[in-house]
Amino acid sequence: MNVSYDLHTHSTASDGTLSPAALVTRAAAAGVDVLALTDHDTTEGLAEAAVAAVGAGLHLVTGVEISVTWGGQVVHIVGLGFDPDDSNLQRGLAGLRRFREWRAEEIGRRLEKHGISGAYEGARGYSNGHLISRTHFARFLVEQGYSPEMRKVFKQYLTRGQPGHVAGEWAALDQAVAWIHAAGGEAVIAHPARYGMTRTRLRRLIGEFREAGGKALEVVSGSHSKDEAFTMAKHTRDFSLRASLGSDYHGPETPWTELGRLSPLPDNSVPIWRGWPVFTTAASA
Template sequence: MNLSYDLHSHSTASDGTLSPRDLVDYALSAGVDVLALTDHDTTEGLSEAAVAAEGSRLCLVSGVEISVTWGGQVVHIVGLGFDPQDPTLQVGLAELRTFRGWRAEEIGRRLAKHGIADAYEGAKRYSNGHLISRTHFARFLVDNGFSPDMRKVFKQYLTQGKPGHVAGEWAELDRAVNWIQGAGGEAVIAHPARYNMTRTKLRRLIGEFTEAGGVALEVVSSSHSKDEMFTMAKYSRDFSLRASAGSDYHGPETPWANLGKLAPLPDNAVPIWRGWSTEKAVAAV
């Protein structure tokens, strides 16, 4: 029996628009069998998601998407199948959320200087009140007429050189991987083709990730073209890594990144879930 895996998704615990419970319900309706909730720098939504999945056919995997600064840019490392109660992991994630809090206030200050008042307060209303991301600012800006849509708003206001850009100061690559490993999980480079790195730089990233103990690349992603999926599968083979698959689902507002619609892994890619037992897959919450 072929199961449907989606190992990259978000809820209102970070910048998704569905609650963890509603995300689980939607995943079930979309035909997903194994789901990882991978909110940005937090595991806050896992308990609610686990309760929602209990007694259903859905297998929930504990997950997180950790923000990392590497090679002068931000990359994301997904952790899967770890113990969410691990103290070292939680201390590390708390450090990142503290920076996120300052960054959100600074984005608000910079947008105010550009003539956009109350952006911080506006973004906060779109969030859970605890973690405010650039996506929350983007929703505020779009809904208040500063940009036509979510695809354009980042380029207009929130990327390097734009009024609301604040450079990230995130975790080091080896620290992020160590947090995940130390909690009994497996580390994955999220949507590697999206970083627009040169071939040399991407191979260097993958090499350092592998040396740190990382085990997989996200080969299938909603942000990867078919050619990019096959390229990432080749990189996974070159570095003896396994392959993961995730939509990076944030909610119904982004239909191009939907649950239950992922392409299959290329035939020559080794799935990260090969050899997983039920005990390995189910979130320890």
């Protein structure tokens, strides 16, 4: 029996548009057997998702996507299969969320100076009372007519050199990996092709990640082309890492990253789930 995995998704606990329960229901309907909920810098949605997973007959893997600053650039590290009650992990995530709140307020102040009023309050409304991300600001700016679509609004307002950009220091790479491992999980570099790094710089990131104890690269991603997936698979072989895959699904508004539509891992990739108890359970269900 083929088992369908999606190990990178988001809910309203961060910047997704479906509740954790609705996300699980949609994933099950799409044929996903094993799902990881990996919200940004929070595990708040996991309890609700776990209850929904039992009802949907789907296996839920605990997950989180941790914001990291490496070499002056933001990268994301996904944690999988950890104990969400680990106190060290939760202290680290709480610190990142405090910074996120300050950053959101500062983005609002900067956009206000640029003549865009109510951006912070508008972004908070989209967040449903949870942490505020740049995606929530982007949704507000599109709704208000400042940009025609989500794909353009970041470049116009929220990236370096634009009026709503706020730089910041997130977790260190080795720190994020240590939090995940201390909680019993495995660390994965999320969508590595998306960072726009040169081959040399990306391989330096991968090398430092592996030295810190990192276990896998996200080879197949909703934002990777087939050629990028094959390139990332080669990096996993070169660095003796495993391969993960995930849609990076945020909601039905982005159908190009739909749940359950991922390509298989390239041949000769060692999947991160090899040896997981859930793999045996799902395969025999």
